[in-house]
Amino acid sequence: MAYRVLVTDDVDPEGLALLAAETELLVDEVPTLPKDELLRRIGDYDAIVGRSATKISAELLRAAKKLRVVGRAGVGVDNIALDVATELGVAIINAPAGNTVAVAELFFGTVIGLLRQLPAAALSMQNGVWDRSKLMGRELKGKTLGIVGLGRIGSEVAMRAHAFGMTVVAFDPYIADERFTALRVRRAASLDALIAESNILTMHVPLNDETRGMIGKRELGRLPARSIVVNMARGGIVDEAALLAALEADQLRGAVLDVFTAEPLVADSPLRTAPNLLLTPHLGANTVEAQRNVSRDVCLAVRDALLHNDLSKS
Ligand code: MLT
Secondary structure: OOEEEEEOOOOOHHHHHHHHOOOOEEEEEOOOOOHHHHHHHHHHOOEEEEOOOOOEOHHHHHHOOOOOEEEEOOOOOOOEOHHHHHHHOOEEEEOOOOOHHHHHHHHHHHHHHHHOOHHHHHHHHHOOOOOOHHHOOOOOOOOEEEEEOOOHHHHHHHHHHHHOOOEEEEEOOOOOHHHHHHHOOEEOOOHHHHHHHOOEEEEOOOOOOOOOOOEOHHHHHHOOOOOEEEEOOOOOOEOHHHHHHHHHOOOOOEEEEOOOOOOOOOOOOHHHHOOOEEEOOOOOOOOHHHHHHHHHHHHHHHHHHHHHOOOOOO
16 A cells, blocks of 8 residues: 655755655655645645745645654754644654754854954945945854753753853753753743843743743843844744834844744834844755754654554654
8 A cells, every 4th residue: 555745845855855765655756735735635645844944834734634654854843733633543753852052053153253243244344335335344262152942952052162162051941951961051040030040141942822922122121232033943933023123222232033923924024123233044954964964764654553553752
């Protein structure tokens, strides 16, 4: 008996080749299916493999009469109606480890870019200008980095921050003291306590009811003067309107956003022209290495779930 797998986003070919190598798996790659077309076709498939662009809604899951597995080539599962998947007995498999380094490296790339005004510097050079006095930067050394969420990505960020001579503090009630000690990270007693001492505050938590709007007007107002806020986790964890207001009031040194409440970010979003805001289009996991890792991890797990009924990764 053959199982049909629908690939609905651009997933790295190395993992897909592992699926295609199995004679009992028939793989269809259709990364740009409109929603209605996906709804019409989904009934034929035993598994979906995708990234965050495919919304695995309750409606889609209910139309997917044969579906057994959803494979997510990445970590976040906030694009999936998890309660309905559980109700219908559809297994959700993600790839939580393969892109952690990519996100941590982008964190330092963008924060240094912001502190050294690299986007403005590059633009000035393209425009034939040579003005170093307007491009004075700041260093990471000696600054306090506040990490919300000391999971896989938060930990990778913490390890690298030590190399820059930063003081690293984190808030994460779900992580044991031993992990803090091993990472040489001081535990903040509360989110408020962390915020109060963070020169750079960065979010590395999933989006859920606990974290939605976690950093709003009140929290931004409690940061030390001239702080930086970074969100490369999920849009909505930092309140976009509150962040915009804080930047426009010159209350922050700057901010980095790689993720947005609505993606893609609309062309006329006021965020696009906000002062000292470095924007990137959800590039956290966008490296060749990370995409290869998550594709391989998720495709192997989907294969095992379908062919060997192994749902240990779900
Ligand atoms: C993830 O959740 O793995 C990243 O945000 C990347 C993605 O959504 O594809």
